[in-house]
Amino acid sequence: MTGDVERYLVVGALLFVLGALGFFTRRNLIVLMLSAEMMLHGVSLTLVTFSRMHHNLEGQAFTIFILTVATCEAGLALAVILALYQKSNSLDVELWTDLREADLPPPMAAEDAGQRPFVPPEPKTFPRLTPAGVVPDIRDEHDPDRVDDAASPTAESPLEPSKVEDVIKTAVR
Amino acid sequence: MDWIGQHWLDWASLLLIAAGVLWLMPGAARRPKVVGVLLALAGTALLATRVDNFSSPIGESVLFWLFAAVAILSAVLMITNRNPVYSALWFAIVTLSTCGLFLLQFAPFLAAATVVIYAGAIVVTFVFVIMLAQQSGATMYDQRSRQPLAATIAAFVMLAAIVGVLQNVGESLRDSNPRPPRRTRPLEASSADVVANPLSGLAADEPLGKMHAIGRSLFGDYLFAVELAGTLLLVATIGAIAIAPRRRRGTL
Known part of the structure; x- marks a missing residue:
């Protein structure tokens, strides 16, 4: 792993994986969407690196399409987040579990069972x-x-x- | 097993970054942030010594490691911050350093477009939504993360798989192609074995980042895709206006 290309690819993979990790773990809808955008950053970096690697413009053209799709995604997702917030007055993603498997418990109950109760930090x-x-x-x-x-x-x-x-x-x- | 023994420093660096992320993850215990940041920084530095070949031009190396370290550290802080406003600001920094990496890879148009679209539009929209929808004070769902240990293990196993594949491919490429890398163009121009679309390819002496060539590729090879992307933007605009909640009385 001592090439000139691989280090860019490693950074792209790290950005993608960290974005995926944020998407898995966080419960705030806004942070979830930010993490998804960061995954797109990782993919963009990888595509630009491929473009440089093969000395053609396919990767850069794909990245422009990624930009377009990211913009559409952000606009639509934020509209959906606003609509959900007006219904529940909360940005917690665990509230929206209506489509889960019927015989599973709601994830929030399973998660909070073993944890200490939430005490808001001192102002x-x-x-x-x-x-x-x-x-x-x-x-x-x-x-x-x-x-x-x-x-x-x-x-x-x-x-x-x-x-x-x-x-x-x-x-x- | 021998293969693991050869590359244990790589795995150790990934493990350090994972430990830093896990330390910073919001949870029941309040931990000092500095430890997590230092762990992630140490992992990045160790990864730097493993990945860099110290043969490329020194300026590019320095700039690359500056942008890469800032991007990785800001990404870690973004996904672990308890306040979504700070998350959005760290995301802006991730975007800027990614644009720096684009610039290093001869993509100035993409760097400019990404700064304009992400930092200028998307982050601002996120901050607006945070202003509209954020509850005052600390909220429960920002202080607790969902399955942090399992998610960190899964994500970093995936990263280790990607890094392992990169190592294998790099080594096999070097074995089959033992020529020393040229200094003028740091990457081997292997356009011979990868066939590009007719208008997206470049001659061997043509520079990579010219807008003329990007326009030729976009409006030649990908004309229909560009039209589709425009339609997608229109549909998304209409959809966002339709979905966005209206006030109780009055329009919008």
Whole structure:
């Protein structure tokens, strides 16, 4: 395996196999379609290598057809994914098992039986600055009931600490 | 058995990449990502020492291994990432490095077309669909993979079969054809024993990547196929519009 062609062929085979592996294992419909596109990449690379190997243009012409078919496939698959998502509100491929063999259990039950229950990971906590704009307690020293005019608009300002925390929460969410 | 003993380093490299993929696969246990990436990188490097013959021009070798390593590593990260947005972005990087490999193989038109179609259209469409259909937060089906061990074994047994066939064919070719490879054109031009379609073949001194020749091949030998591909595009467009869900009220 020390040829000049074989290394391109090995990379093409690796791309194809990794795409197939993603297609087997992942459960997200979108990642499934991405993996299928990557398998097409592997085949394209192999065809271009063949074209160079035999010094003709058959492989490159085939690759252009692969591009066409990949485009059609992506468009149709994404339309189908959107339709399925609107029906089930989920991208899980295991939900669509209506056409399986009648006497087999649904794959999700067989798969999740031996596993620990799913606990969603903790939401990430980001560092944040201390909210600025705390209203200083400025009172007229002669008349304790009269609030200083300079401080009164800031008391009503949107930068009040509780409101600031609300704003930060919605932004983080 | 002797054959396995001769090539055990190849199998070890494939095993390393498989172990890296399996390590990165989403599952119940949270594992540090660095270990999987390092395993895959080590496997790729070992494969590099096994495949490269170090006789081709140094520039092409360096570029090839750059593009190939980036493509393989991005592919591993694409199929194992828990977030589909990152998967789509890694897929774009796989596409770009594949286009680099196309360029190295004298296919500039294909490289440009692939960048335009994949990176410009398909990845963008995928990201749009992720925006439309992705649930907020981490979802269960992204955190669990389906039969990771069995699928990895099956996929890499298939890869080992392909690599084994390549080794056998390469060795038999070298035995029957012991001439040293020429430097100017790194591959043996064997157009004599492979008969191309009449308009797709090239003369021995004609360069490979000219658009003129590709157009001649497409609109000469494959004219009907081109027409069929156009029809296929039209049908797919109509079908996608028909399938895509409409809003509750109003059009589209």
